[in-house]
Amino acid sequence: MSRKNYFITGLFSIIPLAITFTIIKWLFDFFSKPGKKIINYVFPNNSVPIIENIIGFILTFLFIYLVGIIISNVLGKRLYSIFENILSKIPMVNYIYNTIKQITDTLAVSQKHAFKK
Helix, strand or coil, X not given: CCHHHHHHHHHHHHHHHHXXXXXXXXXHHXXXXXXXXHHHHHCCCCCCHHXXXXXXHHHHHHHXXXXXXXXXXXXXXXXXXXXXXXXXXXXXXXXHHHHHHHHHHHHHHHHHHHXXX
């Protein structure tokens, strides 16, 4: 194998890890903002950023859990369907959303089969 091939192999090995890390960090930062605002409101002189991150993590977990509860019932499924219908009418958003939806659906199906074994 040549040096060029080693570089390309290493690059294609690192890219999925870097993208995954970036997405997870962005999601964590996005969902921890409400927690940071709440902590700063309740404790205005707070100088411990770890508390803000812990509250942010807890809020992220609770948000995802509540979305799961809402989407699992009949009304939530209907609202989700309406939301998807609206997204399907926006040209570029439709393409991005459908691609990500297909990926997550594929992962969810494979996870269901993995737990059955």
